[in-house]
Amino acid sequence: MAPTNASPPSDFIREIIDEHLRTNRFQGRVATRFPPEPNGYPHIGHAKSVCLNFGIAAQYGGTCNLRMDDTDPSGENQEYVDSIIQDVKWLGFDWKGRLYYASDYYEQLYQYAVQLIKKGKAYVCSLSADEIREYRGTLTKPGKESPYRIRSVEENLDLFQHMRAGEFEEGAHVLRAKIDMTSPNITMRDPVMYRIKKENHYRAGNKWCIYPMYDFAHCLSDSIERITHSICTLEFENNRPLYDWFLDELKVEYHPQQIEFARLNLSFTVLSKRKLIELVEKRVVSGWDDPRMPTLAGMRRRGITPEGIRSFCERIGVAKNDSVIDMALLENSIREDLNEKAPRVMAVLRPLRVVIDNYPEGQVEEFDCPYHPQNPEMGSRKVPFSRVLYIEKEDFIENPPKKFYRLSIGREVRLRYGYFIKCVSVVKDPNTGEVVEVHCIYDPETRSGFAPDGRKVDATIHWVSASHSLPAEVRLYDRLFRVANPMEGGHDFTEYLNSKSLEILRSCQVEPSLVSAAPGSRFQFERIGYFCVDPIDSSDKALVFNLTVTLRDSWAKISEKGKR
Ligand code: ATP
């Protein structure tokens, strides 16, 4: 299990569990589960649920099952199962061999349904889907009983068996629980338990042509696995009486407690598999693992660490009311995490050539540069310095505005870990007038980073040696949406996509120490942000880096001004 904090978090769910332990409701056991449906890749919202369920199990010395909630053949597949397994593991949690599939319970669930029919608590209904909806009524209008509600037990058993045998078309019949069509809780108005679906299931194949509904399958799967606390999101609050109804009517041995908490909503993104599938299918993103996606696969590829995600989940806690968490909070958790662990290196994203006129041609010095200013244990590397360097284009302005303290003609700056240099002249492209080369002189006395005569500079800039640096591609990612809530107003959410969410820079230069950087490894590019070696597209011959997060939150101000 992932390490738990010195002082474990407390929240209303843990309070409920504490109470159950006090009253011995579950004989001292704590058994949770994370029950994803394998119909998409897990996202950061799922991470919240994973951290909660596995975190509680670890804290109380209990167990947490990983259960594929695979009761609907449409849209489920093995690729998604694999992604869930990989992502939960990556987040740092271990289900200790307790991996289960609801589809393995199909026969047992069928038998439970038969039991309910025999009790007169379930019936085969032959209304059409539209009719069922109409009969159900509304919040203000009570429902109407189906004319098929009075079918005899024998007829129901017979029909249900023929449903299973595949003798009816889809939609011809459903199995419904016989509860109360006038209940103020619409969920209790004879909910559907089974429907006919003549679809292959990725795991059960064509063995079944009737499939159980979530409400029926979920409580029983929990009970079969002897779960004590079935934690789910708030949308299921109204379903809790139904959860209990099935378990009570069937007099099962284990009756778990369902507890609802507020799902994670995050600004500037969407957390719904249906929406994410749309982005993938419309090729708005390159795939589930596109670094702009809020999926764990995307976040991993972007360079975000499992620790960063876990600390974010801990920070937001669990609550009973829905709210939207600011994306900036996630970005801050990531920054704090990477600040500690990412080695510092120098990379120039938009290179401008600098020639140091008074530095001997052919001479090379090696500067010993620490990987982390606050953590000497991370060691250091040698960075070569020579007559021709690259600096960032934006660190030079020919006619600087008032508060620009970096390089311009006549101005002196410090090179990170190196000398003071002073700009003496520029070379321009004769056609465009653009500055293409900057000429400087250096002061050999400032090797320590300070001038013996005590003169000061106002800026320190990063650089690489032109003949030693390595070419690299850098992918700059930004938020996927331009607005905080892309779902607002009922518009098509894809209208709010941020067209500048990806910028690819192909002529970057990075310091030579990165030559053997491992795929997925993370660095701070000094003065810019945190980056990781793209685990898929990067190679020794062609380095590719992904921006994980910038050093500072540049977004808050910009978005307020509505510039994007
Ligand atoms: P989606 O809306 O993305 O399709 P889902 O609820 O249908 O999500 P499941 O695979 O059923 O996806 O979810 C597995 C578990 O993760 C459930 O227990 C669910 O409550 C939880 N979960 C899903 N989304 C969130 C979220 N945004 N915040 C917290 N928990 C979530």
Ligand code: MG
């Ligand atoms: Mg679901």
